[in-house]
Amino acid sequence: MAFGYIGSMRTKPGHRDDVVAILTRGQGLREAGCRLYAVGLDPEDQDKIWVSEIWESAQHHADSLQLPETKAAIAEAMPMLTGEFTGQRVEIVGGLGVS
């Protein structure tokens, strides 16, 4: 079953665009089994970024976190984040654009 992840992160003031640039690079994601990695801004909160992800499976998602490019992106972004995250795991069952 495809795995969905909906999350948000808060950036330190003035760094949202820097973090967006890192997230939208998406190096190696497709090869790692990612179908969607949508990055978006919260229209009512200038320091908040949302991501909506779809992966082949939860295992593909977990494995991707061990990739060098993922670890490098996280290390690059972390100093610009406050540490406030939300995350929701979803079991994707279908719908337009999912497969």
Next chain:
Amino acid sequence: MAFGYIGSMRTKPGHRDDVVAILTRGQGLREAGCRLYAVGLDPEDQDKIWVSEIWESAQHHADSLQLPETKAAIAEAMPMLTGEFTGQRVEIVGGLGVS
């Protein structure tokens, strides 16, 4: 700018699959400017459905709510929902699978 919407809805006990069937039909969505309408289950809450949507624009999303097939789907699903919804509007800025 592409418009994202992340929402959840609670179904009355025993009706989650019925509502999922309605949501995944997705009649007329692509023609209405929808790029993604992913439907998923909450792994920790058996009565909760998540949707992650991406539209050409917020206007496309708003206009779609006036379509006959959308109104029919909402009318069909509503009796099986408790009325508990969450919704987050997102300004999509990029990422894998977005365009």
